[in-house]
Amino acid sequence: MAIIILQRFFTHEKLSDYTVVNNGVVATKQFSIRSKTAQQNTSATGSIFVWGEKAVAKHMRIVASFEIDPKDFGGMTIYIPKKWYITNILSDYPENQKTSLQPFASETDMNLGNEWRNKVEVGVTNLQNPAGGGSGMIIIDLVSDSKTILPSENFNIMVSVGSDTKDGVRSIGVNSIKIPISVKAESKD
Numbered sequence: 001m002a003i004i005i006l007q008r009f010f011t012h013e014k015l016s017d018y019t020v021v022n023n024g025v026v027a028t029k030q031f032s033i034r035s036k037t038a039q040q041n042t043s044a045t046g047s048i049f050v051w052g053e054k055a056v057a058k059h060m061r062i063v064a065s066f067e068i069d070p071k072d073f074g075g076m077t078i079y080i081p082k083k084w085y086i087t088n089i090l091s092d093y094p095e096n097q098k099t100s101l102q103p104f105a106s107e108t109d110m111n112l113g114n115e116w117r118n119k120v121e122v123g124v125t126n127l128q129n130p131a132g133g134g135s136g137m138i139i140i141d142l143v144s145d146s147k148t149i150l151p152s153e154n155f156n157i158m159v160s161v162g163s164d165t166k167d168g169v170r171s172i173g174v175n176s177i178k179i180p181i182s183v184k185a186e187s188k189d
């Protein structure tokens with residue numbers, strides 16, 4: 001027991017029953033989206049937590065639960081804005097599901113346009129048969145590019161779900177939502 005106490009003392013871990021809630025969180029946003037195609041029931045619900053100081057966003061965590069319809073080849077995609085980098089992804093999908101398809105994070109993708117740096121796809125098989133559906137959770141940790149992000153800079157996270165086929169052409173992400181994120185400058189009262 002003495003060894004544990006000494007170890008905690010030297011590693012500066014504080015033993016306490018007091019828990020700090022939302023320590024350093026400067027903004028939170030919730031989102032919910034459902035595919036609107038008649039043949040599919042794909043949905044995602046989640047929260048975005050932003051940490052920062054002096055009106056500069058430094059870290060972000062996206063936490064989402066999702067349900068992918070067995071007939072859906074478009075799954076769910078989360079678009080990451082410019083000036084943000086993925087540091088970690090945790091997901092239980094496809095544990096205990098019919099598919100072996102893992103979440104996939106693209107590298108910097110020039111096809112994403114000016115707003116997005118990269119994307120995280122779950123259950124997306126746009127050129128193949130559907131992945132088999134299933135439900136799960138995903139946690140995505142992001143860090144901002146501290147050299148280029150500006151105080152009070154606004155940005156978006158986009159989540160898209162679902163797929164459709166019209167005249168033999170497959171489309172993924174047929175329903176999407178942009179979640180605006182802003183970190184306000186601290187008021188000087």
